[in-house]
Amino acid sequence: MKAMTAEQSRVRSAARHRDGAAPAAPSRGRRQPRARRPRLPRGAQWAAWGFIAPVVGYLGLFYAYPLYRNIDLSVRSYTVTSFVSGNAPFAGFGNYAGIFESPTFAPALLNTAAFVFVSIALQFAIGLALAVFFHRNFRLSGLLRALFLVPWLLPLLVSASTWSWMLNSDSGIVNAFLQAFGIGQVDWLTSPTWSLVAVLIANIWIGIPFNLVIMYSGLQSIPVDIFEAASIDGAGGWQRFWRIAFPLLRPVSAITLLLGFVYTLKVFDIIWIMTKGGPATSSTTLAIWSYQLSFGSLLPDFSSAAAVGNVLIVIAVIFAFIYVRARHRLEST
Template sequence: MTRIPAVSTLERRTAPEPVPVSAAPPPGRRRHRRWAGVAFIAPLVTYLVVFYAYPLVENVSMSLHRFTRATYVTGEAPFAGTDIYREVLTAPQFWPIVQQTAVFVVGSLVFQYVIGLALATYFHRHFPLSVLLRGLFLVPWLLPIIVSATTWQWMMDADSGIVNRFLGAFGIDPVWWLSADNSLWAVMIANIWLGIPFNLVILYSGLQNISAELYEAAALDGAGPWRRFWSITFPLLRPVSAITLLLGFVYTLKVVDIIWIMTAGAGSSQTLATWAYGMAFGKGTSAVIEYSQASVVGTILLLVALLMGLVYLAVQRKEQEA
């Protein structure tokens, strides 16, 4: 007869208790959770559909139909297919405006990023009054666009503008900033001034995430300031720089307000965005309302922005794989 060993009182006390198996929630509770999830996501989906998807579909639809003032009201615009795209792409002013847009966007991005990165690196040192000075650099970002554009328009006045007075102190002749030939450089300078605070804030936040131990180790190895910048700061800021340039590109590509207030899109300051605005509302150099042509230009701008977004995603995926 086999003897069963007795279980001591201590073993009985310390023995783990069986974990109760949680029962599945009843169907009513699962249904309640599902509807709660739908209620939370419904406002976001509604917002995206109403303010993004619907206008996008309407814009593409208008670019495929020949809309006039009469057909816009009645909604009976005839279908034109790709004829309107062909008219816009073959227009004599299309490619010059594309070139002006490229100069405006690329020039603004380069100077905004370089100056913003230099200021972010400078303020990263935490010297006295750095917080106050960094806050003052945000003033252009906080001012209404109409105030900033009007101020720059006054400053660049050929006769009484402070910019020409400053240049005159060095013996430089007055520059007609707002003329047809120089208007592109005038609006670009104003747009750079507006975009520097955005680059400063984003890049400064990126610098905060870089460990100070890396700079200390590099300094112990004898690396100077420039060596530390190119070997530590710039490479580690690459993800932040990529999203900063992407957002800056999308914003600069669709800039209308500051250009329209300063020059009304005249001369070399005409971009694709101001061209579409002028055709849609019959203002500036376009005296005739052309809804369909404006929609074509808007669709082109959307495709360019989408292409840049895809390039950004491809670069990010490649860096993650590497």
């Protein structure tokens, strides 16, 4: 797996994640040649920085500054008027204490955890199964694989509104279908029991193509000879998958899962369009809660919303760190 084929790295870099989480792989590939290259002379150093300076400035202005503003928001008591007047009293960690004590905090955290883990597990399992299936390269497999990408390319708002209508209690096709099997009406979007399941279904549907693409390119990069040799030694399809493909796919799987995690943690559009986090808090995740507190409310509490957002960032960073540590251990053994 170390010597990633050009095709795979290409496919993988082209494989975007919704929301722009770009693959981390290219930067790793580039590190090797850099080590053996001598340092640049002074003039060239300036030129190199000239080319990169706009992006560095951009990162500062459009990432670091909003992030700083967000932290600033979270330690003060902001209302809409204090945005304009500019004087919001310092509140320290009061806003954080406030959100941890809020009755919404526990359900939001649990819903986020359930949403993220169920989404990732099913997206990955289904995506991988489909990748293995398409890897058999039957007639039309290329075309069908391309068609599988459609859900991933649709604007999220479009997918979410389509699912809303499909899951409508009275007139949705899903309930009509279930009724044909004698199952009574399920209130997908309006009952606390089902709302989280409903948004999970939509989110899994959207995420399958991404997992399929990456796992398929991972499978493509495994040399065919290995499978052939195993066949000759009498390994069946099942064994070839669990004993050969699956272990060799570990690095690709790891990056897919990490990207899936980072993306799913910040999912907003789907849940907001389908349920607005409700009924009550039954499908409220941290991202939704943060929005409810700020823009979704008539009396916006930007400070608490910013605090919730920062908690979300901390969770993302912790998991990314765990991932990097795990990969180091994996590579050093």
